Amino acid sequence: MAGKSGREISAVPASGIKGKLLSWEGALILILIGVNILGVAISPNYNVSNVLREMPRYLAEIFMMFGMGYILVLGDIDISVGALVCLAGTITVLSSNAGAPFGLAVVICLAVGLLGGMLNGFIATRFTELPTMIVTLGTQIIFRGIAEVLFETWGNGGGTASMADTKGLMLLAKKIGPFPIAFFCVIIVGVVMITVLSKTTFGRKLYAIGSNKTAAYYAGVKVEKIRFICYSLLGFLAGVCALFLLTATFGSNTTTGQGFEMEVIAMCVFGGIATTGGKGNLIGGFIAAFIIVCLRIALGQRNINTQIILVIIGLMLIISVLVPSISSAITARKKKAQT
Amino acid sequence: MKKKVLSVLLATTVVASLLAGCGSTAADTAAPAAEAAPAEEAAPAEEAAPAEEAATEEAAPADDAAASASGSTYALVTKSAGNPFMDRMATGFQEAVEDAGGTVVIQNPEAATPDAQISVIQSLISQGVNSIAVAGNDANALTAVLTEAEDAGIKVLTLDSDVAPDTRAVFCNQAGVDQIGETLMEAVYDLTGGEGDWAILSATSQATNQNAWIDAMKKLMESDSKYSKLNLVEVAYGDDEPQKSTDQTQALLQNYPDLKVICAPTTVGIAAAAKVLQDQKSTVKLTGLGLPSEMAEYIGDDDAHSCPYMFLWNPIDLGRLAGYTSVALVDGTITGAKGDKFTAGDLGDYTIEDIDGATQIILGPPFKFDPSNIDEWKEVY
Numbered sequence: 001m002a003g004k005s006g007r008e009i010s011a012v013p014a015s016g017i018k019g020k021l022l023s024w025e026g027a028l029i030l031i032l033i034g035v036n037i038l039g040v041a042i043s044p045n046y047n048v049s050n051v052l053r054e055m056p057r058y059l060a061e062i063f064m065m066f067g068m069g070y071i072l073v074l075g076d077i078d079i080s081v082g083a084l085v086c087l088a089g090t091i092t093v094l095s096s097n098a099g100a101p102f103g104l105a106v107v108i109c110l111a112v113g114l115l116g117g118m119l120n121g122f123i124a125t126r127f128t129e130l131p132t133m134i135v136t137l138g139t140q141i142i143f144r145g146i147a148e149v150l151f152e153t154w155g156n157g158g159g160t161a162s163m164a165d166t167k168g169l170m171l172l173a174k175k176i177g178p179f180p181i182a183f184f185c186v187i188i189v190g191v192v193m194i195t196v197l198s199k200t201t202f203g204r205k206l207y208a209i210g211s212n213k214t215a216a217y218y219a220g221v222k223v224e225k226i227r228f229i230c231y232s233l234l235g236f237l238a239g240v241c242a243l244f245l246l247t248a249t250f251g252s253n254t255t256t257g258q259g260f261e262m263e264v265i266a267m268c269v270f271g272g273i274a275t276t277g278g279k280g281n282l283i284g285g286f287i288a289a290f291i292i293v294c295l296r297i298a299l300g301q302r303n304i305n306t307q308i309i310l311v312i313i314g315l316m317l318i319i320s321v322l323v324p325s326i327s328s329a330i331t332a333r334k335k336k337a338q339t
Numbered sequence: 340m341k342k343k344v345l346s347v348l349l350a351t352t353v354v355a356s357l358l359a360g361c362g363s364t365a366a367d368t369a370a371p372a373a374e375a376a377p378a379e380e381a382a383p384a385e386e387a388a389p390a391e392e393a394a395t396e397e398a399a400p401a402d403d404a405a406a407s408a409s410g411s412t413y414a415l416v417t418k419s420a421g422n423p424f425m426d427r428m429a430t431g432f433q434e435a436v437e438d439a440g441g442t443v444v445i446q447n448p449e450a451a452t453p454d455a456q457i458s459v460i461q462s463l464i465s466q467g468v469n470s471i472a473v474a475g476n477d478a479n480a481l482t483a484v485l486t487e488a489e490d491a492g493i494k495v496l497t498l499d500s501d502v503a504p505d506t507r508a509v510f511c512n513q514a515g516v517d518q519i520g521e522t523l524m525e526a527v528y529d530l531t532g533g534e535g536d537w538a539i540l541s542a543t544s545q546a547t548n549q550n551a552w553i554d555a556m557k558k559l560m561e562s563d564s565k566y567s568k569l570n571l572v573e574v575a576y577g578d579d580e581p582q583k584s585t586d587q588t589q590a591l592l593q594n595y596p597d598l599k600v601i602c603a604p605t606t607v608g609i610a611a612a613a614k615v616l617q618d619q620k621s622t623v624k625l626t627g628l629g630l631p632s633e634m635a636e637y638i639g640d641d642d643a644h645s646c647p648y649m650f651l652w653n654p655i656d657l658g659r660l661a662g663y664t665s666v667a668l669v670d671g672t673i674t675g676a677k678g679d680k681f682t683a684g685d686l687g688d689y690t691i692e693d694i695d696g697a698t699q700i701i702l703g704p705p706f707k708f709d710p711s712n713i714d715e716w717k718e719v720y
Contacts, residue, residue: 043466050465057457162479162503173483248457251479255452300462306449307420 024272024280024323028287035291039298046298052178054300058293059182060244061260062286065267066193067234069285072268073197074230075210075277080120080136081238081264083143085257088112088242090147093161093252094154102168109246110239116143117235121228128224140261148254162251173247182244189240194282206230210277266313267292270320409440411469413665415658416459418474418500419451423720425474428499428658432472435662438684441669444468453480460484464491470665472511474499482506494668496675498661504697508668508675511661513652515694515701516548519628520555522650522704523602524566526626527556530647531599534568538591540603540612540627542579552604572598577608584611592621603627609649613637616645626650631708635717639710653706654720660686660702 039046064081071078092109100108116139123135148159155161163169174181197203208216209223217223245256265275271288273280292313299309415432417425429445436443444463448455453476461484463471471493475481478501485495485506498511527537539556541549553574560566572595577584584607591598592615601616601623603609609629616623617637625637625646637646663683664673673679677693689700708716 045465045467054458054461054465057454057461160477160479162482248483249453249480250483253453253477253480256454258450258452258454296458297462300458301465303444303446306447306455306459310449
């Protein structure tokens with residue numbers, strides 16, 4: 001199926017049960033099962049209730065994974081979202097402490113995320129010659145900078161603030177059965193985002209832009225408008241992430257959300273979404289996110305050095321991006337042998 | 340081809356689990372923790388019971404363990420990995436707990452952030468440890484997770500850096516304001532020979548801890564006639580900037596020719612002043628609070644060195660105090676209330692104090708660094 005450019009048109013899904021099972025996503029499901037077996041094997045405390053209890057902090061990141069997936073499919077990247085989580089969380093805490101009712105604080109949180117995303121989108125689409133990595137590096141510094149200034153001017157100083165009225169957050173942190181509310185929200189957002197990307201023309205347009213921006217433009221796709229929407233969407237999801245992160249921390253500080261952007265990109269890439277654009281789908285990212293979370297929880301319960309956990313996740317990531325090139329090398333050799 | 344992809348993937352999984360195996364041997368302190376876990380702790384966990392049940396069952400062993408330290412697990416969460424101060428603190432903690440016959444779990448978060456500490460503490464709650472001692476990366480952000488730990492029956496204490504007082508039983512403070520004031524005042528008395536001019540080189544004029552220490556010293560001078568012949572000529576502010584601290588030191592030397600001693604209770608100020616005095620071969624002597632690694636070349640008894648001795652906290656003893664406190668909290672000797680007394684091994688007897696609404700145990704006077712021990716400590720921090 002490789003085109004003239006050598007790129008596979010992977011937006012065309014594999015058909016039939018066999019095709020689905022042997023796909024990258026099928027393999028990810030196997031790895032997820034493997035990780036859970038590993039967890040039960042190495043830790044006596046690795047069980048449903050403990051895993052779900054430890055999960056909310058990580059669940060917050062998964063919201064952003066969906067938005068980041070869209071951006072990566074476009075062939076762009078956004079490294080500002082970790083700082084945006086910090087800014088949204090900070091403004092929420094400070095406004096709540098200044099007397100805003102919880103409902104308003106939630107709206108503010110989501111609005112700050114959306115506005116931050118729109119700023120990214122605005123710069124990225126108005127100045128298309130700029131690499132998005134650099135644009136979002138700039139906004140990353142700006143977002144965190146604003147948060148730090150806010151701490152100084154409106155907070156009690158010290159680069160940290162805790163929410164005085166935690167009733168609303170407690171409500172959000174509640175569980176339905178053993179499942180935290182965030183879990184259901186992730187599933188709902190996930191289903192919507194996955195469906196939009198894989199089943200709608202909007203989703204197809206993203207793949208078109210990611211595969212060949214110029215061709216998509218001449219085919220009548222409103223490239224810049226769609227990019228703007230995707231950046232805004234990711235910003236909004238950063239707001240959602242900040243909100244659910246608050247249910248775990250009840251406060252914000254200058255390091256809130258540090259490194260989230262990279263963890264989220266890692267989930268996407270491990271899930272088979274190529275950073276070069278036009279490849280992969282969100283189901284992979286979704287499963288990959290849970291693989292990383294379950295692995296972290298399992299190894300954490302065994303008290304394995306956190307730095308070693310990072311090394312393991314890094315290795316998994318490199319292997320996962322190597323697999324496609326290894327398999328294509330094998331195919332090429334086979335073809336050579338046949339001729 | 341697809342099958343090959345699959346086999347590569349399965350190999351990946353195997354490699355991952357192998358790595359996990361390696362990891363557990365590398366974390367030497369971790370391994371015994373899980374193995375030595377009491378049977379009752381492991382049993383309910385494996386059944387994958389519903390949330391509420393599991394939570395109560397997890398809490399149970401913590402109560403049962405009241406009898407002795409053996410069989411109990413005591414966790415320490417540091418601020419970050421690769422921090423020599425924290426590493427020494429962990430060494431002390433481990434010594435104290437093992438001395439009492441308990442099992443130690445030491446966890447360094449993956450980054451020096453409260454978020455990373457939350458993950459580590461969550462994991463410790465799952466493991467059903469008996470106590471968690473944490474050096475907080477943030478005063479507020481750990482509130483929720485520490486409350487959760489206490490709800491699960493785990494004793495929570497802090498050391499080095501405190502968190503919100505209602506989310507932990509007690510704070511192991513490296514040094515109290517009064518002890519620092521007393522120690523520094525005594526040093527000034529000793530170095531001046533009991534009389535003459537001396538000056539203070541502080542950080543910024545609004546630094547809370549600096550001002551508290553300086554006030555404690557001033558109060559001592561007023562209340563104790565022993566210090567009546569000492570004359571504090573000026574409190575200079577170097578703003579914790581090396582250049583400004585250097586300028587201020589030079590100004591002090593120029594303005595007060597009879598100056599005998601400078602006391603700098605700030606690590607930046609003392610290092611800057613030490614360099615000025617030593618370079619100018621001044622007869623003025625220096626003391627205060629400083630980092631051994633930065634001050635090693637200035638510490639000495641002869642005239643070639645500007646600082647005969649200085650002070651800071653001892654991280655090993657702080658870790659040991661936290662270790663003994665953990666044991667005392669778990670076996671019920673103390674609850675963390677004001678007035679509780681206990682014995683912290685060879686560190687001696689301690690009483691819990693209440694300072695500004697925060698219950699704390701003060702380690703004791705600051706640790707003295709002089710020519711006899713500076714070479715050993717400069718490698719530490």
